[in-house]
Amino acid sequence: MENKLSKILIFGGTGYIGKFLVKASVLLGHKTYVYARPITSLTPPSKIHIHRDFQSMGVNVVHGELDEHDKIVALLGQVDVVISALAYPQVLDQLKIIDAIKVAGNIKRFFPSDFGIEEDRVTPLPPFEAVLEKKRTIRRATEAAGIPFTFVSANCFGSYFINYLLRPREQRHNVDVYGSGEAKAVLNYEEDIAIYTIKAADDPRTLNRVVIYRPEKNIISQFELISLWEKKTGQSLNKVHISEKHIVELSKTLPHPRNIPVAILHSLFVKGDLMSYELEKDDLEVSKLYPDFEYTTLDRLLDIFLVNPPEPAFAAFE
Numbered sequence: 001m002e003n004k005l006s007k008i009l010i011f012g013g014t015g016y017i018g019k020f021l022v023k024a025s026v027l028l029g030h031k032t033y034v035y036a037r038p039i040t041s042l043t044p045p046s047k048i049h050i051h052r053d054f055q056s057m058g059v060n061v062v063h064g065e066l067d068e069h070d071k072i073v074a075l076l077g078q079v080d081v082v083i084s085a086l087a088y089p090q091v092l093d094q095l096k097i098i099d100a101i102k103v104a105g106n107i108k109r110f111f112p113s114d115f116g117i118e119e120d121r122v123t124p125l126p127p128f129e130a131v132l133e134k135k136r137t138i139r140r141a142t143e144a145a146g147i148p149f150t151f152v153s154a155n156c157f158g159s160y161f162i163n164y165l166l167r168p169r170e171q172r173h174n175v176d177v178y179g180s181g182e183a184k185a186v187l188n189y190e191e192d193i194a195i196y197t198i199k200a201a202d203d204p205r206t207l208n209r210v211v212i213y214r215p216e217k218n219i220i221s222q223f224e225l226i227s228l229w230e231k232k233t234g235q236s237l238n239k240v241h242i243s244e245k246h247i248v249e250l251s252k253t254l255p256h257p258r259n260i261p262v263a264i265l266h267s268l269f270v271k272g273d274l275m276s277y278e279l280e281k282d283d284l285e286v287s288k289l290y291p292d293f294e295y296t297t298l299d300r301l302l303d304i305f306l307v308n309p310p311e312p313a314f315a316a317f318e
């Protein structure tokens with residue numbers, strides 16, 4: 001029988017969230033393509049491993065650079081949906097993808113590399129604001145080109161930030177608390193973020209819409225997260241408070257790009273930007289859109305951490 005599911009092309013598929021997206025796309029039965037940089041003598045073994053994994057999963061890996069316009073246009077002709085999970089420094093390179101999508105003319109949905117805070121509804125400290133401004137540029141260029149889109153506001157990558165905040169692999173006695181510790185954030189398991197995104201790709205309800213990933217059981221403050229972890233491990237942690245004043249100061253004094261992570265921490269965990277706006281009747285929230293999908297609650301995610309903590313991936317935050 002013919003596969004009616006969209007064929008999905010992922011840019012940045014070899015990256016942190018990209019790998020989850022590729023797996024979810026394959027799992028949900030989509031013919032899946034990844035456009036990735038060619039392997040060279042400088043490619044680390046871990047990346048070569050990812051390429052091999054993809055091939056063994058039946059993913060079509062096409063090698064190329066982002067400025068190979070004709071190659072990208074030709075590849076776009078074979079697919080229906082484009083998801084970009086390119087890293088932050090490549091955000092503006094997505095204009096090249098947009099140009100290629102315009103020429104190809106057949107793409108039914110484009111997901112730019114958002115996957116974080118709802119950038120059209122917040123104004124964080126300048127270093128993070130500059131990042132969001134670039135992401136907004138891509139949103140506006142997508143809209144102006146008349147490309148059908150879905151904009152994903154995935155909130156925090158759950159394992160990524162649990163690893164950062166709690167350091168479960170390091171067996172530390174101290175835990176840093178940013179600001180009051182009471183601001184609410186949203187931490188979603190990466191596997192779920194990926195599944196929700198792939199589900200949204202073929203969903204007419206998400207066409208030309210922003211989709212917000214805010215499942216109720218994943219809304220939590222730093223204090224609540226620490227306390228839940230203490231209960232699960234049976235060990236209490238010494239809370240080291242880092243004041244808002246100090247964080248703001250660091251965001252002004254650290255050189256670029258080291259000033260970005262502190263500005264992000266300020267936005268997510270001090271100001272509580274993820275929960276700073278109410279969801280209106282018209283807003284699309286994933287756990288409401290896909291109620292049959294049993295998402296991984298934070299409680300369950302911490303259980304996963306107890307047994308086998310996912311690898312930390314926050315080098316950019318150090």
Ligand SMILES: NC(=O)c1ccc[n+]([C@@H]2O[C@H](COP(=O)([O-])OP(=O)(O)OC[C@H]3O[C@@H](n4cnc5c(N)ncnc54)[C@H](OP(=O)(O)O)[C@@H]3O)[C@@H](O)[C@H]2O)c1
Pocket residue numbers: 011012013014015016017018036037047066085086087088090113114115116117154155156157158160
């Ligand atoms: N919500 C959250 O908590 C959170 C956390 C982190 C990131 N994010 C967002 O998620 C998105 C993806 O971030 P990520 O951390 O998953 O990215 P990442 O792991 O750093 O890398 C993503 C991809 O970018 C590719 N790339 C890097 N340099 C490139 C270049 N010069 N040319 C072409 N491709 C290049 C990488 O290819 P190679 O594999 O070949 O290097 C990789 O496939 C971003 O929008 C980021 O802002 C959100």
